[in-house]
Amino acid sequence: MNAHDSEKVIGTLEHEGYLRVADEADAGLILYNTCSIRDKAEQKVFHRLNEYKKLQGEGKRFAVLGCVAQQEGERIFERAPYVSLVSGSASYRNLPEMLVRLEAGEQRITGLDDRQTEQTFDTEFTARTNPHHGYITIVEGCDKFCAYCVVPYTRGKERSRASASVLAEARRMVDAGFTEIQLLGQNVNSYQDPSSRMSFAELLAAVGSIPGIRRVRFTTSHPRDFTRDIVEVIDAVPTLCDHVHLPVQSGSTRILAAMNREYTREWYLERISWIKAARREISMTSDIIVGFPGETEAELEETATLLEEVKYDAVFCFKYSPRPNTPAIALADSIPDEEKSRRLQVLLDRQREIQRVSYARHLGKEMEVMVESHNHARGQVVGRSSQNKTVNFTVAQPILPAVGSYQMVRITQTFPNSIAGEALAG
Numbered sequence: 001m002n003a004h005d006s007e008k009v010i011g012t013l014e015h016e017g018y019l020r021v022a023d024e025a026d027a028g029l030i031l032y033n034t035c036s037i038r039d040k041a042e043q044k045v046f047h048r049l050n051e052y053k054k055l056q057g058e059g060k061r062f063a064v065l066g067c068v069a070q071q072e073g074e075r076i077f078e079r080a081p082y083v084s085l086v087s088g089s090a091s092y093r094n095l096p097e098m099l100v101r102l103e104a105g106e107q108r109i110t111g112l113d114d115r116q117t118e119q120t121f122d123t124e125f126t127a128r129t130n131p132h133h134g135y136i137t138i139v140e141g142c143d144k145f146c147a148y149c150v151v152p153y154t155r156g157k158e159r160s161r162a163s164a165s166v167l168a169e170a171r172r173m174v175d176a177g178f179t180e181i182q183l184l185g186q187n188v189n190s191y192q193d194p195s196s197r198m199s200f201a202e203l204l205a206a207v208g209s210i211p212g213i214r215r216v217r218f219t220t221s222h223p224r225d226f227t228r229d230i231v232e233v234i235d236a237v238p239t240l241c242d243h244v245h246l247p248v249q250s251g252s253t254r255i256l257a258a259m260n261r262e263y264t265r266e267w268y269l270e271r272i273s274w275i276k277a278a279r280r281e282i283s284m285t286s287d288i289i290v291g292f293p294g295e296t297e298a299e300l301e302e303t304a305t306l307l308e309e310v311k312y313d314a315v316f317c318f319k320y321s322p323r324p325n326t327p328a329i330a331l332a333d334s335i336p337d338e339e340k341s342r343r344l345q346v347l348l349d350r351q352r353e354i355q356r357v358s359y360a361r362h363l364g365k366e367m368e369v370m371v372e373s374h375n376h377a378r379g380q381v382v383g384r385s386s387q388n389k390t391v392n393f394t395v396a397q398p399i400l401p402a403v404g405s406y407q408m409v410r411i412t413q414t415f416p417n418s419i420a421g422e423a424l425a426g
């Protein structure tokens with residue numbers, strides 16, 4: 001989401017006449033987009049800002065964008081006095097105007113949202129880095145307030161973009177040659193058109209029906225808003241990728257309640273059973289937090305058994321990191337870092353074994369792969385399946401298929417994190 005925010009900011013500023021340079025030493029203005037989801041990401045920001053100190057020069061200006069800007073606000077000016085502008089993501093639409101003030105000599109400019117804005121940042125001028133696969137943000141902010149999470153405080157309240165604006169952007173992208181579109185939101189599936197009330201499943205069907213589109217993805221779905229019609233629309237519309245990222249966070253109902261996720265293990269597993277009952281095989285992935293305050297060994301084991309029950313195709317595991325302003329900051333961060341690392345490893349080992357066994361189901365199958373890059377050293381092509389798996393494959397002919405093209409591949413080998421095969425002729 002941050003990478004895409006940067007694409008939108010860059011495109012908007014280029015449209016205003018700013019010129020992007022390859023080397024930060026040549027820049028008159030450096031905008032630094034930041035993340036504060038975990039403490040490590042935030043530490044990196046202040047380390048990097050310190051390095052910028054050395055870059056200071058005649059007329060050079062610095063701006064800090066993103067969640068650390070929103071969270072730390074004017075404190076950034078104290079820690080890094082050479083910074084002239086701080087802006088959270090909910091104020092990006094005002095950046096052109098803030099930069100005019102900056103150029104006029106104003107020293108300390110802030111764009112800090114107070115969770116009030118209803119506006120979304122829609123721009124026609126996104127500078128997308130990949131010409132084949134592109135993102136579209138459809139929901140900004142979050143109202144879920146999970147106990148551990150900074151997002152509701154840094155990205156403002158939840159608001160959906162007008163479906164007409166989303167569809168117009170998707171059509172423009174397809175006209176420009178994009179074949180894969182990924183819809184984004186912290187809770188992408190709580191989408192609802194602000195006037196027509198079009199639902200997320202209806203929007204998915206509409207984007208997936210644009211002539212010329214080949215793949216539509218979406219992240220991240222929240223279990224609370226995961227309705228059956230999402231599975232039905234994936235079944236019905238072939239361009240919708242057969243993959244759902246549905247973070248569970250923990251397999252223990254007690255921990256889920258402490259996290260304020262507002263569902264139980266059983267309730268979550270019911271959504272998983274809908275996905276498993278689909279006519280197409282839909283791949284599932286998840287996020288997990290280990291070491292949430294008070295998590296016991298038995299509760300960790302409940303998460304491990306949930307992994308075994310669901311059989312996700314990938315899991316992203318994080319050590320709990322206390323975040324400022326969040327309700328969980330009031331709880332003692334009772335589990336030492338080494339113990340969090342051990343728990344992380346327990347889950348990663350269990351998950352690796354699940355994937356080692358379950359990826360073998362692809363052996364001998366044929367699947368369509370979108371080419372992402374060429375590995376010349378190994379004479380291989382690297383791509384991605386509709387289920388979002390990395391596929392390495394060989395081709396018989398000397399000319400490798402172009403990046404962005406689609407190729408049918410027969411799977412000959414599987415590993416815990418990727419699959420390999422050979423291109424089919426034709």
Ligand code: SAH
Nearest residue numbers: 148149186220247287288318319320321323
């Ligand atoms: N909106 C999405 C994900 C947002 S952040 C959702 O609700 O699923 C991405 C992931 O970071 C989360 O799913 C969670 O697993 C992790 N995360 C968020 N806050 C965290 C924290 N304080 N410590 C550790 N991991 C965290």
Ligand code: SF4
Nearest residue numbers: 142144145146149151
């Ligand atoms: Fe954070 Fe929860 Fe919102 Fe996801 S749903 S962004 S984890 S508060």
